[in-house]
Amino acid sequence: MTMSRLGIQSTEVIDRATKLRFKWNGKRFSGFEGDTIASALAASGEHIFSRSMKYHRPRGILTADYWDPNLLVQVGDDPNVRAGHRLLESSMDVRSQNAWPSLHRDLKAANSLLGRFLTAGFYYKTFMRPQWLWPTYERVLATFAPGGKIDIDTPHRYHDKRYSHPDVVVAGAGPAGIEAALAASATGAQVLLVEHQHAVGGHLRFSSGDADQAALTQLQATLAASDVEVLTDSTVTGRYEDNWLGIVQRNHPIAVERLIKARAKVLVVAPGLIERPYVFEGNDRPGVITSGAARRLINLWGVKPGERAVVFSANADGDAAAADLDRAGVEIAEIVDARERRRISSTTGSSRAVDAVVVDAGLASNQRIDADLLVVAAGWTAPTSLLNMAGDRPVYDATAARFFPSDPPANVLATGGIVGDGSLDQLRSHGAATGRLAAARAAAVRHRLQAHTARALAVDGTEPAWAPDERSPLGRDAHPELYRSDTHGMVDYSEDVSSKDLVAASKEGYDSVELAKRFTTATMGPSQGKLETVNTVAAIAEARGETIAEVGTTVWRPPYAPLTLGALAGRVFEPVRVSSIHPWHEAKGVTTIQAGQWIRPDHYGDPAAEVRNVRENVGLIDVTPLGKLDLRGPDVSKLLNLLYVNKWSKLAVGKVRYGMMCAEDGVVLDDGVTGRLGEDHYMMSTTSSGAGGVWEWVENWLQTERPDWRVHVTPVTTAYASINIAGPKSRELVSRVTSGVDLDPDAFRYMEVRGATVAGVSGCFMWRIGFTGELSFELHVPAGHGLAVWEALMDAGSDLGVGPFGLEGQRIMRLEKGHFIVGQDTDGLTLAPSTGMGGLIKLDKDDFAGKPELVWAADRRLPQIVAIQPDNPNIVPDEACQIVRGDSNEILGRITSARFSPTLGRSICLGQVEPELATGGTKLTVLLTSGERISATVIDHHAHFDPAGERLRG
Amino acid sequence: MLLVPCPNCGPRNSADLRYGGESHARPDPATASPSEWRSYLYLRDNPAGWLRETWYCASGCRRWFALERNTATNEFRGPPLPGDKRGGAA
């Protein structure tokens, strides 16, 4: 077979004035603007494009379009590019895939000789023994992995996303799809028309008939003048719930690709038909192509596909291909007409090219015809993927020899070849009728959506009044059922699965489509069954002695066509949260730590020094992420009583109380302090990580269990910047910048809250609490003033030795004080009594979240959180080290927090232990990550430092 | 992406809401036996069909509401009732 460039064709899409140079396997080639990679190579005489997966057989053009399984190539760092679809660009570096060491001399082609042993699923039956050799076998097998190469340094280039809310999306811009889009648009509907190919027109594009070309020109012109938005080189990749569509646009002017997410009110499916290969011996030999391939090569790109052709035709497209070939100067050796029950039996030739075609083996017309090209028009596959995704199950029609949609939902319509046959006029008028119906139904959906947007309007759940389907259906032409000839051949080109493999699998018991597919991997390759599914089904049906209808088809899964991870990912939008004080931290060279979405100061160089400064002077920490809920109304104290394990009824205005919150299973959910700012006004604080969850939790209880309570909840976490001022000199510092508050120890005591003006900023409040165990004031400032107040505090305290401290310093100090952290020292099973704060739990309250479990927990042996000190003060166990029984491997608990305390000059820990080990003085064995076992002692209090709490009351 | 009919905001993408799970009544904590309480905590009907469930319109009106959805087909039927019994226990 020799392909070459023809003279100018009236239908061609190439610009012969613009020559593009590119490389193919390192050699220089050229093509024209408008060429695909494959057409440019074919025009240059190349006819081997890839090697098959298993047997490494040479493969040439089969369909010359996106679905061609033999035309996957590497372009630069882009693997598995469809050379039948991707347009040629200047300087492209194109390489063949799956060949070793080269496309033309592939040593793995030796596998062909082993074909009879490498039957489908052969690998399941061997390499079991010796077991230790399997990893070696596996490495060898893996070298047969097909596909291109990825370069891990490829950047994630710019990709984009767009949301769209059209009335009607039409998938497929053939004549029926274009008419549907135009008709819908004419009613005023907003229409998006999506075409997989590079231009609209469908099969008219590569039809040389005058009437077809006139129709194409007219449709293009009407479309251009309409309000329809047209996307070419774009694919509707999936139809999901409620007509949520994924559309990938590959020809976006700026983005590499753009993913459009469209909520279509109605989807019109008009993909046309995909030409199906025919199964016979030698059907994968280069030189065997579909009729569509022949017509595309000649009419779109002016490529002559061979010198002497046999045409196997079962339909008008085959006949048209013969006419095109004849016009292109290809000698027609024979037209084998399937409608007259003639058959192709096999091709002969080398592995690289056809030299003859054997037809009608065993019949009177039996002959061997010399030819370098066999053009096959054996019938169609209906690409029902989008309809499948909408819940439709296609049904086989033996007369028309293809599957048809059966019963798609009312907001999904189909038109064009996928639903029937007819003249161009019939297809167009069916398309137009479909467009009008789609627009009418879209109006009903729009009405329903708008009605439901109105407040307080109940959703009645009834379907909208769908416009009735009064389209006159397209007919179905009779077509011979052509799947396999009297010989066996390739069914799945990308997976190297033959009809023989499928028959063998069926005999072996893998006789349903799904099992056979899994066992042989037929339809699992890059074309995902677009070419192979029906032949696979037919082979199984034949082996089982059943009809195709009885065997049924497989479920087509999204996406319709593969799409890149880059397109799906788009740009990375991961929110980053920082406090308004963050610029100050950065200016000081802070080391940060991730805390959920927050980026927080961990330390400013020396956490131990920060701790010492707090213990001796005064320090500031930015605790803005602390969750804050503003609660107002007469029933807030009832709410607090319901959500916390402790009591709130007697909390006076100006007072603050610590609370622990449990889920209904008694597991600790969150903790924090709540202050009463006014008669009906409280401020609840939560852990930083719990802020969002607690808010929902509060709303849930108020809205579902206690809807009669009058409480108004406002999340104010980021409305305030929060600063904790801790250390013996904190009162002095605060007094220098605060007005409107009596800071006298007797006037503003530990666990009290006051409104204040700080550094001239009014609307602040502060409470006297702290995680560090020092005298401290936690100041909450309207967020916009956070930085100014922080700087004012730093300025005012320079003579007091004020300095910042970060999370690490705070963690050390809280551990010195033995305060547990929810989620670190507790876990998903830690019940409230395990925390050592069982005294808080007030079981005499009528009700609170989790109360029954806490009542019953009294009888259970629960692990306990205890403070632990390693006997060797210099050993700091890693957090998560296990506490074990002596020299055994029995686990008795674990270290949950551990640090070296600069204040005490020794290592300190919190841990969870079995209850019998929880009393002070108990000796424990801690297994270090190094494997060493050390002894440690449980101490009497959670607090390693200042257990009486004298410092914080100062 | 499922469209969830919020009684206040109208149909919204499910990503805008928080799913609360099967709607079920909270037993009286004063009288519930351990078995009753734990079946409230853990046991679910989990039907393949119509299920009364709760949603929280987290990015919209911030109301919890309940409605019926067919877990096999994802159809909704209403009307949704704000303040239906709570969903997930924790």
Add this chain to the structure above:
Amino acid sequence: MTGFARRIRRRPPKYSAAKLAWKGFRGQSWPRVWREVDLKRSYDAVVIGGGVHGLATAYYLARNHGIKNVAVLDKAYLGSGGSGRNTAIIRSNYLTPAGVKFYDRSVQLYSTLAVDLNINVMFSQRGHLTLAHSDSSLRTMHWRAEVNKLQGVNSSVIGPDEVKSEAPSLDTSDHPRYPILGALYHPPGGVVRHDAVVWGYARAADHMGVEMHQKTEVTDIICTGGEGPDGKGAGGRVTGVRTNRGDISTPVVVNCTAGWASLISSMAGVRLPITTHPLQAAVTEPVKMFLPTVVVSGSLHVYVSQTDRGELVFGAAVDPVANYSVRGSLEFTEGLAGHVLELMPGISRMRLLRQWSGLCDMTPDYSPVMGFTPVDGFLVDVGWGTYGFKAAPVSGEQMAEAVVTGRTPKLIEAFALSRFDNGELVGEKGAAAVGH
């Protein structure tokens, strides 16, 4: 319980390279991998669900205990549910001693399964990395590693540089929004060819006389003496099952379904702590091998491995909304791709080929429900969430033992249904994340 295969069967040919060559040379075909036989009216035990758990249970009933008059019923085809839809990751680096012991036994059984079943299950112990992107997840990794080591399971926490050397395509720099801080490295972890395990158990069970019945849907479980309607519920016992192909009498029914566990159990009047959620997965087009290990990121909700065919297989967390629909969603693939490119920015040009989903029965403590129920003769092996495949061999072995001895084996005591009545949940809840 007694029972042996009713007829002596000719020993089917063993799989081997020599046999493969001989049959290839002679052009002979292989016999059916399992027989198609008529449904009998009575069995010693009926297993509902022809997935890997049901088949393993039947296999070990026959092999370990000689109970061969067993039917495995599946409403579709063998392996059509979770067994054929999961990403087949095998590991034992769990958090609790009970979990570690249990899954470690499974890894042991997997490591000899190819020889035991005489089929290449392609168990590839290529190593398993669970990435940590935060302080707290790093702490949980340490916790798991320490518990694992105490149970003799090879597991350790490694830093970003070692992560890079195990999987060079990972971005271990501080550029990502959530940089990789380290990983739990579990060298024995890996992947297995899921279909081969399903077919291997079916074939081996068939050889011993167990019957596999496809397209056989259970429509009811027949009980007597229970407190509920029709003799179902606590205090009753099982006498048979009703199917679309007729009634079967049997004293033992084992529910080995996933996705339908609640529905099947409700047929016996047993309520379960389960909600069913789809778990989605996806596969890319093949490229040459570049990812040598299994990579999991809990915080980014993604796990990925490369098959011997060169495809990347991805999974994520279960869908948040309870559902029996397996249609899949676009937002899953968007989120997945976004997270994967955070981990491996170099693969943005790889193309997603296919997405699918399976049903997962989620329990409140991320652990299964195994063993006896309040209905005598009705056993469950359900609630497998997203981690059922890796547990199939040990589950089958232990469930078979429970059926035969009438007692709960020690290895699965922690997973009893009664734990929910006692409020004694399994500690895997302690550090719930993506559980692959």
